[in-house]
Amino acid sequence: MTTTATAPAGIAAARLAPMVDEIVDIRRQMAALQAREARVLAAAGAIADEWADAEPTRSDAEVARRSVAAELAAALRVSDRTVQRQLAEAERLVGSFTETLTSLQKGRISLAHARIIVEAGDRITHPELIADYEASVLAYAEAESASRLRPIAKRRAEWYLDETIRERHAAAARTRAVQVYDVDDGMAEMLLTGPAVIVYGIHDRLTRMAREVTDADAQAIREAREALKAAERAARAAAGDANATPAAIDELADAAERARTGLDDLVAARRSLDEIRADLVADLLLAADPVAHVGSVDTGLAAIRATVQVTVPVLTLLDSPVDDPFDAVTLAGHGPIDPDTARELARTAPGWDRILTHPISGTVLAVDRYQPSKKMRRLLAVRDRHCRFPGCRQSTARSDIDHTVAWVDGGTTAVENLSHLCRRHHTLKHHTPWSVVHKPGGVLEWTSPGGRVYPDHPSSGVHFTTDAEFDPAPF
Template structure:
């Protein structure tokens, strides 16, 4: 990518302008939420004066209709936004204030609030907000969503096991018709099982891609959502859908399996992080499904009991960084260490999991870069290509940090997300 210094300066100015505009948009969106919340409170006050059993709902409808007609919008949309805004402003004032100051976006605020919707105590919500806002100002919304679930778990009044038992009662399957003769099938169930289903479908789809590529002597695409092969043309997403329908309708991946039945032999791979005290029954810190969030302890223990081997991750007790990984049975130790340390693509803001990423040499192996932990990091295909084929540059810092430099000279530091760790207050000694 050959560009002049003047072109780079123009791009730098555009990025500055975009940042300024985004901060302004966030502030204005927060101001709009404040107005909508005031409208919601006005409706409550009017309803209280009327003392009618349906007064609150009718007053809210009236306010929504008033605002919607002025804005040429649906009153149902405005009423929903009023409720969401009142929830944000009333229950999470620190988050709303951060958005108003342009420190976070509306997307950040949404995932922060969604992760803590079950926190009833105001002091818990405020403490949660303080902790997650420190992280949110340096990360993208998709990364913050995972962090927020972890932080919110510390303030939950009920254990995850108790909540999971209640949530299991809501499992189900539903269908929704959409346009052009299509429909959507949804499923709600335990996270470990649902992610296992998706992983198994992905493994099958990738095997179909590989077989097609071999048949046509075509190289595999650098992007997961690119066409599978010249003779097939289906994307991974399309293959997952076709395979899911085949499996559900016939009980076997008909039409996609080879004579050896290799697709049916593909097993799901689900990675779970379990604090050792939780696994032994001496602690109640939640286990985590890698790439998703906390899961109930019972499911985690059953998965651990069925595992052919376990990874033990030694973390720094202060900052949670991964110090070492070993395994009770031999395997590719270095890859496990990298997976435990990185947990995602290491380009700033990217949330792709290690299973969707390549292990990249920060300093190119062809130029003498060593194949060891301090020169390796996960990069998804998109950002792997970006690193090697554009002026973006990456440098390794201490503590597993990666410093990325953009073509215009801006620097962004990506920090590994600490795995689930147990932290002790100064007054409490560790139990070992």
């Protein structure tokens, strides 16, 4: 009998363990070097500024920066435009986000994390508020992936901005546009810039429509395979039948060949989700209906509408003239949106979810609805927001609800034993030595085949947590 230690998975885990340690150490060293590079680039930018200040009549700041960027670019064999952009990024990081730079230097975060923190906090004008912003977001950044950090950083930065989201959204909305760019081989790109709720809704509806098409295509291929098998059986039976005429045998052989050709054509015509989304955009914009898809396959495209998840603090619905940055309206996967959009969505929504959160930790305690619905699924969707494997941001709409302890093993159908896992990580949990334990507060503690433990905290606890300054006094 093969023991766990000598099983293929155990052997692989033992061989992989030192490699994991090595790659983690390599990334830590890379982060430290990137922090060092940022300091050098910031110093080079300072030299450009000193040059411009010393000779204001012969060189302005832009010319000085171009010259310094060109010097570095020539030595690195890269574009001077790229270097000039990197100079500006490094100066913001080194000059204003010192704690983020320190965390990068120590290898606690990656350069991608640092860029997200700087990008989200770049509009904070007061240095002391930037420090508060860093303190509020760095612990999360050091524990989560960069992709999960982005919406959290946006929301935290909202607390410290001078202008409200309403004011900024009104200004940004005037930049909405549709632009077209030529690319190679007879192709072109269309870029849509617009309100996040609208753009996310468009992408959601296109994705759901595309999945309808792929499901229908997959069903057509399954039916074609069955038809081919039946035609081949009939052809073989006729070939072995002494009473069958040559004409009948040839006809059945031709039918099998046509079935094979039809199957090959269907398989060759299969498209990726991106291809189908692009085709559906063309259908909807040119004909106001998915005409190239409705009727050609059995789908429910015409009935599909966009779905977005928006968290609206109840006081926002009162149309208060004051926008509380600590209680911002958030679009799942994006970050803060303006309250006017939120109120319009609430006005037309078929029902509302009411979320009760812990006043300090932000943990989701309960969800109910004024109209009867599947309460548990709604609570899990609000708590999890995405797949609960560390670093994954696949939405709950694209994920399965999984029993942490399987039903057949005595697991209960309770929130404390349920979580969202995308198909990829759901399969990983059930078919590899990865294991997971459900801890209090919705925390999932994953253990790798090599024995490493990776906790995954529900992002809702970070979204709904209050600022320490406004925490309720202890009883």
